[in-house]
Amino acid sequence: MSDVIRILIAPLVWLACFGAIYGLHGLSCSATFEPDLPAGAAIWQLLMILAGGVAVTVQVCLLFALRHRAFASGSGFVNRVSAILAWTSLAATLWTSFPVLLSSSCA
Numbered sequence: 001m002s003d004v005i006r007i008l009i010a011p012l013v014w015l016a017c018f019g020a021i022y023g024l025h026g027l028s029c030s031a032t033f034e035p036d037l038p039a040g041a042a043i044w045q046l047l048m049i050l051a052g053g054v055a056v057t058v059q060v061c062l063l064f065a066l067r068h069r070a071f072a073s074g075s076g077f078v079n080r081v082s083a084i085l086a087w088t089s090l091a092a093t094l095w096t097s098f099p100v101l102l103s104s105s106c107a
Contacts, residue, residue: 003078006071010062010082010089017055018096024051029106045101052097059090 028044063086065071073079 003073003075006066006073006078006082007085010059010066010086013058013062014055014089014092017051017058017093021048021051021055021097021100024048025100049101052093052101055093055097056090059086059093062086063090 024044025048028048063083066082066086073082
């Protein structure tokens with residue numbers, strides 16, 4: 001794994017998850033698709049909770065993968081920066097997911 005990818009992968013994964021979760025939120029708010037289930041609104045909320053859970057899981061796996069020897073860099077600076085960015089990306093994923101996951105704000 002090159003050093004540039006090692007440093008940038010966690011923020012890029014956060015960006016992709018952020019876009020996916022808020023895109024799903026937008027779809028749920030403009031839903032022309034109404035499931036035939038009695039709890040149709042809960043389906044969208046469940047999908048967003050699932051997407052948030054997947055995003056957090058991916059960030060945690062990425063954090064552990066970056067700390068593994070197989071993906072280690074020869075540079076201590078790169079290892080520290082990638083670990084800091086992985087922790088920051090995990091915190092950003094949690095921070096940006098909570099409002100969408102815990103509220104139904106389609107006003």
